[in-house]
Amino acid sequence: MVFSSMTFLLLFLPVVLLLYFLAPGLKGKNAVLICASLLFYAWGEPVCVLAMLASTAVNYACARLIGASQEPRKRKAACAVGVGVSLALLGYFKYFAFLLENLAALFSLSVTVPQIRLPIGISFYTFQVLTYTIDVCRGKVGVQKSFWKLLLYVSCFPQLIAGPIVQYADIEHQLDERKTSLEDFNAGLGRFITGLAKKVLLANLCGAAVEALPHGGAASLLGAWYHAFLYTLQIYFDFSAYSDMAIGLGRVLGFRYKENFNYPYVSLSATEFWRRWHISLGSFFRDYVYIPLGGNRRGTARTILNLLIVWTLTGFWHGAAWNFMLWGLYFGVLLIAERYVLKGLIDRTPRALRWAVTFVVAMIGWAIFYETDLAVLGDTLRALAGVVRTESGLAALPLCDAATAQVVRRYTVFPLVAFLCSLPVVPAAERALLARPGGERTLSIVRGVAAALLFALSLIFLVGQSYNPFIYFRF
């Protein structure tokens, strides 16, 4: 099920909240949440729910074995089984066909590549369940004796299919003890509505503009950059909207999820960008891959290698296609360069220029991310450089083409509004309002009216767009 769908907004959410708050005690509330989460996941992908249940069951059993043993070898073996099974499931559903396809191409084999349906959110819940098993093995968290509580952790519908990746350690105690105050309820629903509006009013409109530019806008220089700009906005609003909705719903239900985005487009370097973008994924790779590989404690060469491994994996985590790996490596190389080569230069560069360069770097990154066909990606990157491949070599690309001119004319105001919304303009306005006498009351009224208005607007827009999945669902 999709948050920004009529089924969710008009039926699922109100009914689940009603049942949740009517349910007696935490046990009852947890039971409501588990049933709701399984229904939420099974809605549209009924069979795939089995993969999630299997992954949870195996890790539950392995963690129990880890807890039952004092021998490090046995504990590690059980941990390896849990991690192995989870990764095997992820590997099969997400990477098997890709691997087969590439092997067949490499060795000129005649192989029928199976069409494997990717269970929605498998990348997210696999990583979540891994944090549990690994942390139990490390002794960082206790063994969860209740299968249902572990299932609730893995399947809890607010964060089930597109994150944030909630580490078990962050939520362990909330499974046993949580309360929703009036403030939590209000703030959570407000956050949810903000996310809904970001998705429906901003991301979807950016998406419409992106689609209006054929071939990634590669017919002209302006087209290519405008496409990259619009997609940069679309992916931010799309993904951060989901995180807003997840965090908001979590809060309504008494869970406190960590922030996943912090205005990434204000960053002054690629390194800072990744501290502000998909924070939960960065934390996962830091805690469960980079640091176990040795982090930066084994010299420069090893640190660089570790960073390259982490960024290659980050790329591949996003999808079974070479462009994702390229995208990961692109950022990996940039971060290494910023760390070891460009640091002095960056420090001396004026802030405005650093911001502009970082924004362009992000746009190029998203251009790589957008196009899974490497040949087309080549065209896109050449177009961003202002050239086009011809039979006689490279030729200059026109500055603008008819299709781009049409799109620029038709989407004149909207991208600027969207761009402003990607910057911390709203918090700044709220701070300014609070600084005025009676500001708190005014802000409260403004927030209330804005929430009602945004919800109504989102519904109006949703009526005409019955299916609008989130970009990150496919990861």
Added chain:
Amino acid sequence: MKKILLFAENYILLLTSLTLGLFLLLLADKAGGFSEKENRNLQPFPELSASSLASGQFMEEFEKYLSDAFPAREEMIALSNTLTGVFGKADKQAEARKTFDAELGMIGDEAPETSAAPLSTPAEDPAAETQSAALPAAQAQGAALWFVRRDGGKQIIEEYTPQTVAYVAGVVNRYREALGENGRVFLVNSPASDVANEVLDSHRYADWGYDMDEAMQPLLSRGAKIYSVPKILEPWRDEGAMFSTSDLHWYVKTAWRVSNAFLDDLGYAPTGFYDYEYYLRDSLRSGPFTPEQLQSMTIDRENLMVPRVISPVRASIVTHLTEKAPTELYDFVHHGYTMYLGGAKGPYRLFETGFHTGRNALIISDSYAFAMAYYLFPYYDSVLQTDLRNANYNVSLVGASIRDYMEQYDIDDVYIITCQWTSFNGPVFSWRLERFLDSATVS
């Protein structure tokens, strides 16, 4: 107190949502129905079965049902379109344009024929010096299509440089030269419906203007003429919408009116609109209708009309590399504008009209000529039609230049009929029309 008020507001929002949801689930019309505006059947309440649940089909259709059965749905969609327009995206018909793209090929600059070919070559730029057909730009004036705002200001929608005007005129003249002494070339580039309706339907703008005809006509050879659709339609502009509000095309009656402008110039008496009988596209309402019935129909209903030919017409796909193959004159299977002329099959379609006039025509077009073609049939022995847009002009099947086809089918008149989304600034006019006149390939 403040918190309680906020809670009350959130509670009301949730309650409203639930009420709406329950209304849709229990009380709304479960049968679906038909949306005149969108020209499609609305989703009825889906059938619940084990297989539809397991495949996810039930959930997909249920979501669609909730959206389609939403109270005041069409008004809400209209409101969201208006809001979107205010928000800066003045494109009311993006979805329709996507359909236009998907069905009929790319609009504007387009994909290469092969992966090795450039996406855009210098020759695609109308201003490029490499264009052999260009007349000296000094002779030409620039031109535009524009809106007149309510405050009297001018808002340019599409602009054509003197170079573009001169170049397209030069190409049109080459087509004229390729015809016999009495040959004619007719050129129309109509505003698309989403632009036209801003003036004719929603009246968001006070007026519109188009002066490409004035800029180009002095450069055209005798026998070649460019038309202005806004000027042709001026006498009827108070009679209601003339362009579809549900897709990017014009109504058949508008196509008929524009075709009459050509026939007038040819000295023919046009056939009356209701001298034709019409099919209605929706199968439930198919069959011929009397003029009285047709006149009582709503404007949107008229967009569904398909003129019935008044003589037996044989339709075929022809190429220089394959045998002549019969095809349909109508596509009653699929929905969409391409049902006219039986779809967008090509690269060339030949319509042997059953009339004996001693003249043959070639229509080079996008889909804007599809409904119009039927009104031209009575004046020609055969009508050859092709669409030069990249997705439709299959160079691997063409096998010969347009000039070869013109000679083979003894073409007397050429019609170049497109809408603004096949722009004078786009590849059809900036290089394809010229290139394919004497070449069967891109290179």
